Amino acid sequence: MKKTILLAAAAAVTATVAHAESITVTEENFPQAYTNLRFAAIIEKAGGINTFLKMPVPSSDPAEQFVVRMNRDTAYSTSVFDVSSREVYITIPETDKYVTTQIIDENHETQRMIYGPGRYNITAKTDFAFVIVRTLDPDLRDNLVVEAPEPQEFIIQDWEEASFEEIEVKGNADFSDGYHQATAYSNVESGQTSYMNYVGAAGGWGGAMVLDNIYQTSPYFDADACYETTFVDPEAEYFWSATVYNADGYMFNDVANVSSEMDPEQNADGTFTLRFGCAGMPNNIPTVEGNTTGKFNVLMRHYGPSQMVSDGEYGYNMTQFIRKVE
Template identity: 30%
Template sequence: MKNLFKLSAVSSFVLASVALPLQATDTIAVTEQNYNQAAAAKYMGNWDKRGADKEIVHLPILVPAGNKAPVVRMNQDSLYSSAIAHADKDGYIHVTIDEFENEPGTEDIYTSVHVLDENSASPMYKVGPGEYSVKIDTDFAFIIFRAGVEDKSDLTNALAAQSRFHVDYSATKEFAPEGYVAPNYDVAQRQAMTKKLKKEFLEAGEDFFYVESSDSPDANNGRQMRSNAQGWGGMPIEVGISNIYRNTKQFDGSVCQQTTFAEPDNKYFTSVTLYDEVGYMLDTDRFSINSYEWDKNSDGTVTISFGCGDDAPNNLETNGEDFNYTVRNYGASHDVEYDLFGGRELKYLAGGSLNPDYKS
């Protein structure tokens, strides 16, 4: 349908694909020009193994910590439902989130749908009930539904919400009855490039960066590749609707560290999640917190503690392991768009050196 291998850049996500039974000579070399496509193939291929190109795959549990997660940089803010669908004859993907119907014993919660193409670009992010259609630049799209989790000990509302998610698979049945087939990129080359890009991302202290399409005027291949390596599956900034992910450098997990900030006034909610250097959630008893559950200071600010013990405000456990963290802003505010609030300037970097960005 469309040209998959555009030389301009794209957005980001990360999962594990399965190599198809092709000859070694049929593998596709991974380069800077196609890394974003190779990343999409990896993650879409992983969900293809779960049957997501035939029907929506609902994850009925919170994503586990550590490398048990199906992809790096996931979080426990929501339950995930994923699908892979082929565009219709006009290039459109069609999805639906049903209205909340006051099911007995459940309450309405945050719901969203996110569409990415095979270039890792993100042409659509919508929140709440509706029938949505979006034109994509490739044959297939990866579709992510989120059902918000306000109380991690009770998933009743999120599980009920998953039944409200729908994808139109009619074009898949018509144009690709065999389903999605991941291109056979060279796995070793992709792994090596991913490792290099992950390191560059953390050293640069960059934020995640995603675009609507490969032709977006602000497309930047290098920055997108680094974002894809550390956190595939983001979306461009749309104030009050989409999410903005702010990330940190690596910090020293062997000492108590804290950050205090004014709440960023996001439309929906905010969260902080700890990750290891590779990008998996830190495997401790408490590695994430969101604005539904954190305690505020008397002046209305929020203090998050890292490795400071149970008596510290909103303590997240590091078990002595170095860490970085992502602040997720759901329905991001203008303050977040312009990065006007703090929360990312801890005192000690990994290895114990003083953070030059630290503000006392």
């Protein structure tokens, strides 16, 4: 399926498609299918394995976004590494700004994030792993150092297209209806379940563990109205951000998020009010322009969640307070 992801024949690129019979995609193997295709696409964009791609700001065109529920909170560099040698190292240069390194293997299992500058040995359970560096220091990405042996060939499996798309749509809908982050974005040792791994991959491939980031998701709302939510400062260790997506899980406007890093207007009592579809009002994210689905929802991200957020204390989930403004 999706033959456009296949890599051109070039010396720097080491990936080929398997020529076996197409593999039917199920809930059980969807995380592996989606991950295999994402890895192939990343290798193509980067020009090879073990090569960092400095990701541009995600497009406002849903068709040009790499995966569902991308965001513009930080600058990114990504790569697929052959970690089978156990001799892969990445050096993150010095910075006083937020920077993390996350590792995701071929089964869509993830590890705790690595924080800050340093030289780190990159390992995973599988031969290949996706590495994403997130940072509030965009210039840092120009100075990432990779030490790695010559990579082996990456095999792109032939996933059956119709079953893939059917399972993807179902999983994305299940994600939007509610999922359990701790068992979706983690690893088997930390309690990840097969079903939640599937739902997490379909609804937000590459998510982080709850110890690092917490995601809070709203239900869907009709886009042609004004909504708002007022909430107390969640006191994230690093920062928080709220991003609006269409019914398919994609951003659709140049103004897609409000973040504590953007110095949003604060109320006199210290609370914040975010608005959705309320043109001309403070802290507003548009919901109609560019949205062809007629629906939207909001995903709140806590980077370094406070204990109140981690404990699920009342008042620390802004998505629960979104109401239509009459």
